[in-house]
Amino acid sequence: MAALLKKVFGAVLTRSSSSSTLSSPRTASDSDDAAIDDGASMGAFDRIPTDVIMQILRLLGPKEAARACVVCRAWRFLAADNRLWIFFLQSGREPYDTVVFSETHLRSGFPLKMYFDHTPQLSFMQIYVQREKVPGSIIIDGGSGYCKYGWSKYASPSGRCATFLEFGSIESPMYPRLRHFFSTICSRMQVKPASQPIIVSIPICHSDDTESARASRRQLRETICSVLFDMNAPAVCAIDQAVLALYAARRTSGIVVNIGFHVTSVVPILRGKVMHDVGVEIVGQGARKVTGFLKELMQQRNINFESLYTVRTIKEKLCYVAADYDAELRKQAQASCEVAGEGCFTLSNERFKAPEILFQPQLGGMRAMGLHQAVALCMDHCAEAEVGSDDGWFKTIVLAGGTSCLPGLPERLEKELHKIFPPPMSDGIKVIPPTYGVDSAWFGAKIVSNVSTFLEAWCITKKQFRQKFRRTAPLINSW
Numbered sequence: 074m075a076a077l078l079k080k081v082f083g084a085v086l087t088r089s090s091s092s093s094t095l096s097s098p099r100t101a102s103d104s105d106d107a108a109i110d111d112g113a114s115m116g117a118f119d120r121i122p123t124d125v126i127m128q129i130l131r132l133l134g135p136k137e138a139a140r141a142c143v144v145c146r147a148w149r150f151l152a153a154d155n156r157l158w159i160f161f162l163q164s165g166r167e168p169y170d171t172v173v174f175s176e177t178h179l180r181s182g183f184p185l186k187m188y189f190d191h192t193p194q195l196s197f198m199q200i201y202v203q204r205e206k207v208p209g210s211i212i213i214d215g216g217s218g219y220c221k222y223g224w225s226k227y228a229s230p231s232g233r234c235a236t237f238l239e240f241g242s243i244e245s246p247m248y249p250r251l252r253h254f255f256s257t258i259c260s261r262m263q264v265k266p267a268s269q270p271i272i273v274s275i276p277i278c279h280s281d282d283t284e285s286a287r288a289s290r291r292q293l294r295e296t297i298c299s300v301l302f303d304m305n306a307p308a309v310c311a312i313d314q315a316v317l318a319l320y321a322a323r324r325t326s327g328i329v330v331n332i333g334f335h336v337t338s339v340v341p342i343l344r345g346k347v348m349h350d351v352g353v354e355i356v357g358q359g360a361r362k363v364t365g366f367l368k369e370l371m372q373q374r375n376i377n378f379e380s381l382y383t384v385r386t387i388k389e390k391l392c393y394v395a396a397d398y399d400a401e402l403r404k405q406a407q408a409s410c411e412v413a414g415e416g417c418f419t420l421s422n423e424r425f426k427a428p429e430i431l432f433q434p435q436l437g438g439m440r441a442m443g444l445h446q447a448v449a450l451c452m453d454h455c456a457e458a459e460v461g462s463d464d465g466w467f468k469t470i471v472l473a474g475g476t477s478c479l480p481g482l483p484e485r486l487e488k489e490l491h492k493i494f495p496p497p498m499s500d501g502i503k504v505i506p507p508t509y510g511v512d513s514a515w516f517g518a519k520i521v522s523n524v525s526t527f528l529e530a531w532c533i534t535k536k537q538f539r540q541k542f543r544r545t546a547p548l549i550n551s552w
């Protein structure tokens with residue numbers, strides 16, 4: 074069918090390319106039965122209803138539709154119709170709501186501008202074509218525990234590695250360590266860094282708003298760029314890990330709660346900017362502590378296991394967050410799972426006791442705020458700061474990090490926040506589970522790297538970097 078239509082269209086395209094004097098096109102929605110163009114005769118094709126032509130264009134696909142655009146004004150009018158290109162975008166690799174989010178919120182680069190608020194509506198054909206032209210990028214989300222890497226045009230990360238085992242902490246802005254890290258990832262991906270832009274996540278570190286913390290953050294960013302440009306990357310884009318997780322949830326403002334490998338960070342972000350001046354909260358309980366506490370609980374019950382990896386696997390398969398801890402203690406919670414090569418493991422209330430340290434760290438012998446208290450503190454700071462025209466922006470709480478995949482966690486956090494805040498402050502609080510699980514930041518980077526304006530709006534080239542670096546040596550002041 075498509076081949077036949079292609080043939081017919083081919084005939085029309087060839088014939089009509091010789092017709093040059095066409096009158097103005099009608100609007101595609103004018104009349105279904107209207108001839109396509111008054112001034113040019115295309116024989117029987119003139120009598121084809123617009124809807125049918127649209128359907129044919131849909132079947133032929135974007136390449137042929139784009140070709141039809143260059144035939145004449147009338148054809149261009151039909152083939153450039155937004156509805157046709159929305160259809161193509163909807164049938165594309167990326168979810169359409171992600172495309173809409175990125176093209177309306179992220180086109181401008183940073184600082185973000187809501188695109189459709191300020192400019193006339195864009196042509197969706199243009200968006201489609203520009204997105205197709207965006208080169209693929211290497212995405213590296215170097216978490217402090219696990220690194221996720223892969224090609225931006227792929228559906229998910231192509232690989233993962235244990236950063237903490239292989240590279241130590243990448244928070245330390247050490248040139249040789251970063252160089253070793255980036256070159257190892259590139260060789261695992263079997264790509265040359267010089268062949269495409271590289272997008273990296275910047276870890277949530279030096280969270281204070283002091284001059285020295287700002288300098289450390291700038292230095293880390295600068296060292297990442299130096300390393301990548303020394304490896305001949307043509308362009309680099311470096312974005313905070315929490316901001317990427319927020320974009321993955323298709324939001325530009327809110328509080329990101331990243332339950333990381335070592336620590337949990339509560340990060341207020343307004344229009345894509347981390348509000349360090351409002352206050353980033355860091356609490357000591359992260360994924361490692363949950364695994365460690367589960368290990369202790371299993372040992373107390375004389376459950377034997379081979380390694381911490383076994384415990385981690387059991388945690389991922391069996392653990393959950395109780396909606397009401399005390400009520401859960403009175404319930405039967407026994408469940409079993411298989412661990413490859415080690416057999417079957419059965420847990421009972423350890424299943425929810427271990428993750429409970431996120432909310433009650435004292436259970437695991439830690440003196441720290443509970444997750445809900447840290448989020449509430451951050452919300453208080455945001456409310457006091459009175460920044461942003463939307464006074465409820467900080468009521469959207471986006472979860473990120475592998476541990477936030479624990480079943481029941483979003484519901485429990487929301488419930489605890491409602492207990493802490495009376496109305497009207499509690500009105501509209503919404504905790505959003507991690508859409509892409511453990512890979513939130515990687516997917517946020519994928520969304521950015523596929524924006525039609527990615528190269529010019531989000532990347533810095535070596536030349537631009539060197540110019541900035543020279544002007545403000547030894548550190549770049551703003552970027």
Ligand SMILES: Nc1ncnc2c1ncn2[C@@H]1O[C@H](COP(=O)(O)OP(=O)(O)OP(=O)(O)O)[C@@H](O)[C@H]1O
Pocket residue numbers: 215216217218219220276331332333334335336360361364385388389390473474475476477478479480511
């Ligand atoms: N479904 C799951 N349930 C519970 N825990 C999970 C699940 N999936 C992954 N995890 C845990 O998440 C942890 C890894 O989290 P993640 O990959 O987000 O860390 P990271 O990105 O290295 O951390 P950081 O934000 O500190 O850089 C591991 O301990 C893993 O066991």
